[in-house]
Amino acid sequence: MKLDLANPAWQQTLPPARSLATDAPVAACAFSRDGNTVAFALGDGQVRQMPADIKAPIPDATPALHSGVVMALIGDPVGDGFVSGGDDGRVLRVALDGTATELLVQKGKWVEHLAAHRNGAVAAGVGRTMFAIKDGEVREFGPHQSTVAGLDFSKDGGRVACAHYDGITVWSIGQVVLPPRRFAWRGSHVALKWSTDGKFIATGTQENDIHVWRVAQATDMRMQGYPAKVKSLSWTADARFLYTSSQPVFTAWPFAGKGPEGKPPLQFGDEGAGLMTVVAAHPTAEFVAGGYDSGELQLGDIKTKRSVVLKMADSSAITCLAWAPDGFRLAVGNDRGDLLVIDLRR
């Protein structure tokens, strides 16, 4: 893996990319498990798929799968297609030919959050309930005190954490039924990410801060001082840093050693591009991608504190980012409906 941010060519030219304009806001994007296909969740019900290879021909659009907005999209953990959730209350398994089979229907509800584990389990946040779907079996967890506003699997795939008002709930989803664990903190939690080493659960709150719990010890910490609510969180592959959105630069809290308490976050990157709306740590190396409300996209390197612009600002906020499993390609969606796949090999 060589992404050379110090190379002048990286500073001066945008990397090769493929873009496709649609006319519906992009809510989410994801790569397939094998990394060969990328898909975008659109505000007109379409799951738009295309080859990850930016030179391969793009197939025609397939009919809309959901009746309203596709709100959530992930790579299928048991295949090379995708799993989507919509405001029509359906969770669909989407094949590469654009056909779909229904995994779950909750009429009148929105499927706003999906997560998957490589053991094949899918978790869906639907209203106040979390559904765990595995091997054709659907199990229900909840209801929580308010709508699930974020969810994620533990490292081993045996638990799912759900964010809601006044804290989070961790459910054991294995065959042995254990009581859920509650971690309390007042207010509305609007994003959740379990650390890649399984030790921490982080949430972003409506009131402009982030909250992190040590799962084993049930102790917690709060990091304040954001100018907006924090809706995007991303742990590095080695769990040494937690990246957070809602700052003008890359903002990483250090979790190695004694943790971030009493320390300032590491901040780097080019200021002046607006506020970061989405952040995505690289799946294997020490890079990070950040999309801004201005439409700008930056790639950062935490080791050298350098950053380069991958896409110029264009007044349409970036809404989603996804790295291919090999870390060479990056998918980007924005508020206006532009679908972008960037190839970082040069």
Add this chain to the structure above:
Amino acid sequence: MANPQSSAQVPVTVLTGYLGAGKTTLLNRILSEQHGKKYAVIVNEFGELGVDNDLVVNADEEVFEMNNGCICCTVRGDLIRIIEGLMKRKDKFDGILVETTGLADPGPVAQTFFTDDDVKARTRLDAIVTVIDAKHFFGQLEQGSEAEQQVAFADVILLNKTDLVSADELKKVEDKIRGINRYAHIFRTQKSQIELDAILDKGAFDLGRILEFEPDFLHSGHDHNHGDEVASLSISADRPVDPDKFQKWMGALLQIKGPDIFRSKGILAIDGAPRRYVYQGVHMMMDSDWGSPWKDGEARSSKLVFIGRNLDGDNLKRGFEDCLK
């Protein structure tokens, strides 16, 4: 003027009122009439609407208390989520209607539009419309504080089912409403029949339209308030306002009395400033901005309006007078 983006922001109308007052009838009319506009509707009870529309969203009225621990600082987090979700649609719409349950406090709904930056960027709170059942209003006032609060928060009131009461009874109901909130527009209706432009796109929370919306705004009223009832009062002054003193006074007032003050708004003649200073608040949350310029030779007077519980008019008047030059 108050917000350069206001034309791009989708107006949101909040519809409150007791169960059976006529909210659903009104919503059904708005959704079925030929007006060439498209509305998204956020309701608390699916299936009550007779109209099949994929822009009808069910909400559970999920209110959360903010971390400051204050009892009045409550927000509808579900509304933030739903508005963000609606904004992801390819199909756009001309307005959003939020129906609340019969016993809902309008505070958290209104405060949502003061709280969340994304909601503020994409939408604007247009007005709070309260539907009242003329026949059952007095009974509802006795059942709890909700009916009174819904009147207190209102910009527009549909005094509905007027055909079910005598002229005498109707006058009593209207007097009672005026006693609580003398600044709302009252329309007498039957079966929620009303011209839609009387209730939609009113700009009641638009700082630039405060003058336009309040017919009595610049005519100081004679206000008396007794006991713990909800009432409205206004204070005016002809001497210029000292901005620092005003800010201090208002800040302290809202800190202490915020839970009791449902709505507040004002136009201030700030000492030495060429423009009006306008503000608008719900409980402790407030938006403010510079308004239109004073014309040459125009009398520069200030006026504040409060709607709330336990308002001590004399004390408020003295407090404001201490802020004058």
